[in-house]
Amino acid sequence: MDKSILQLLPKIELHLHLDCSLSYDVVKKLNPQINYTHYKNNFIAPEKCLNLGDFLRCTNGGIDLMQTEVGLKEVVKDLFVQLKKENVIYSEIRFAPLQHINGGIAAEEVVQIVADTAKECISSTGIKAGIILCTLRHYNEEQSLQTVKLVEKFIKNSVIVGFDIAANEAGFPIDSHKKAFEYAVKKDIPRTAHAGEAKGAESVWETIKYFSPQRIGHGVRSIEDDTLIEYLIKKNIHLEVCPSCNVQINVFDNFSDHPINNLYNSGVSVGINTDARSLVNVSLSDEYLKLIETFGWGYKHFYSCNKNALSASFLEDSDKTILREKLDTFFVQNSILWQE
Numbered sequence: 453m454d455k456s457i458l459q460l461l462p463k464i465e466l467h468l469h470l471d472c473s474l475s476y477d478v479v480k481k482l483n484p485q486i487n488y489t490h491y492k493n494n495f496i497a498p499e500k501c502l503n504l505g506d507f508l509r510c511t512n513g514g515i516d517l518m519q520t521e522v523g524l525k526e527v528v529k530d531l532f533v534q535l536k537k538e539n540v541i542y543s544e545i546r547f548a549p550l551q552h553i554n555g556g557i558a559a560e561e562v563v564q565i566v567a568d569t570a571k572e573c574i575s576s577t578g579i580k581a582g583i584i585l586c587t588l589r590h591y592n593e594e595q596s597l598q599t600v601k602l603v604e605k606f607i608k609n610s611v612i613v614g615f616d617i618a619a620n621e622a623g624f625p626i627d628s629h630k631k632a633f634e635y636a637v638k639k640d641i642p643r644t645a646h647a648g649e650a651k652g653a654e655s656v657w658e659t660i661k662y663f664s665p666q667r668i669g670h671g672v673r674s675i676e677d678d679t680l681i682e683y684l685i686k687k688n689i690h691l692e693v694c695p696s697c698n699v700q701i702n703v704f705d706n707f708s709d710h711p712i713n714n715l716y717n718s719g720v721s722v723g724i725n726t727d728a729r730s731l732v733n734v735s736l737s738d739e740y741l742k743l744i745e746t747f748g749w750g751y752k753h754f755y756s757c758n759k760n761a762l763s764a765s766f767l768e769d770s771d772k773t774i775l776r777e778k779l780d781t782f783f784v785q786n787s788i789l790w791q792e
Contacts, residue, residue: 455737455738455741458737458740458741459537459538459539459737460539460786461539461737461740461751461754461758461782462539462540462541462758462778462779462782463538463539463540463541463736463758464540464541464542464543464723464758464761464762464765464775464779465535465540465542465543465544465723465724465725465726465736465761466543466544466644466667466690466692466723466725466761466764466765467544467546467669467670467692467693467694467723467725467726467727468531468543468544468545468546468725468726468727468728468729469545469546469547469618469727469728470518470527470528470531470545470546470547470566471511471514471515471518471527471547471548471551472511472514472727472728472729472730472731473514473527473531473534473726473728473729473730473731474495474513474514474517474527474530474730475530475533475534475729475730476488476491476495477530478526478527478529478530479491479495479513479514479517481526482517482522482523482526482527483517494510494513495510495513495514495730495731496510496730496731496733497510497700497728497731497732497733498700499700500700500702501700501701501702502702503622503650503701503702504620504621504622504649504650504701504703505620505622505623505650506701507697507700507701507731508619508620510731511728511731514527514730515551515552518551518552519552519553519554519555519557520555520557521557521561521565524552524562524565524566524569525565525569528545528566528569528570528573529569529573531545531729532570532573532576532577532579532581534729534735535577535579535581536577536579537735538735538736538737540579540736541579541580541775541778541779542579542580542581542762542765542767542775543579543580543581543582544581544582544583544584544613544614544765544766545570545581545582545583545584546583546584546585546586546616546618547566547583547584547585547586548585548586548587548588548599548618548619549562549563549566549585549599549602550587550588550591550595550598550599551588559598559602560602560605563585563602563605563606563612564606564610566583567583567606567610567611567612568610570583570611571610571611574611580767580771580775581611582611582612582613582614582765582766582767583610583611583612583613584612584613584614584615584616584644584766585599585600585602585603585612585614585615585616586599586615586616586617586618586619587599587600587615587616587617587618587629587632588617588618588619589617589618589619589620589621589624589629589646590619590620590624591628591629592628593628593629593631593632596617596628596629596631596632597631597632597635599615599632600615600632600633600635600636600641601635603615603636603641604635604639604641607641613642613766613767614641614642614643614644614766615632615633615636615641615642615643615644616643616644616645616646616669617629617633617645617646617663618646618669619646620650621646621647621649621650621651621655622650622651626658626659626662626663629663630662630663633645633662633663633664637664642666642766643663643664643665643666643667644665644666644667644668644669644692645659645663645665645667645668645669646668646669646670647659647668647669647670647671648668648670648671648672648673648674649669649670649671649672649673649698649701649703650701650703651673652673652676652677653673653674653675653676653677653680655673656668656671656673656674656677656680657677657680660683660689665689666689666690666764667689667690667691667692667764668684668689668690668691668692669692670691670692670693670694670698671684671689671691671692671693672691672693672698672703672710672711672712672715673703674691674715674720675711675714675715681715681718681720684720684721685718685719685720685721688721689721690721690722690723690760690761690763690764691715691720691721691722691723692723692725692761693712693715693722693723693724693725694725694726694727694732695707695710695712695724695739695742695743696726696727696732696734696738696739696742697726697727697728697731697732697734698710700732707742707746708746710746712724712743712747713743713747713749716753716756716757721760721763721764722757722760723757723758723760723761723764724736724739724740724743724754724757724758724761725739726738726739740754751783751786754783755779755783758779759776759779762775762776762779
């Protein structure tokens, strides 16, 4: 199938890291001394990393360019340009604000800059979007609490929509983050959490037990536990699946080994995401094409995954209704393009 046709599909993307999605255009704009060779070597991760920790070492370049107001604004605007090219109609973009205070900007100001710029981009592009604030696995309890309280401060009057924990789950226990998620539950703050990627099904179980998330970031190793699969289906816990990234960080050897097809067929709610557009060097259309070529997926799969993602999103119900109508209209009217 022609990738240009796939770009026409309206798409929902819930798992997307702002600081890992800088195009060469915005990097060059923020630092004209960087040429494409430098960009390729420092902003795109190797096709096969040793593990998640090895992969995450490639995030430093993007974070370094996002320590100023100009840097934060330009990176947000750049990502919306990328989303527009692929007809992403709703995206939840996540980042850890405490990673962007090294230039002297206060954490609250970082959030305000990103939220205000995203709001402007929503207006100019017509793309609906929300921002998720992340704590990180290696953060201490105070940093996690600070982050969730930033969500609380901004969630009612901006595009901030939820709370997440990201970074390397292997080697960093959840103890430092329990209070932050207890606070989020108490304040009814929407929650997602990275789990079941660098560690197995036990990571998903403990995340569900202590964090009570509505969604799981990745969660692909849930496939190792049939009881967990049954629980995810019963509780309608959505998995934000990022196939290419999982292969790149060596969770699975090849794309054909990825369990997304089995997860989908089991009845688990799954969505398709890029995770880190620049680090993985992938677009959503690329992901869709790989799924077609590897597992024989067709428009019904993408229609279902996008509806799943929309239902699991942190959008207001009225906005979900509007976007669901867009999905329904497109896929019904154009289904002939994806005859199976």
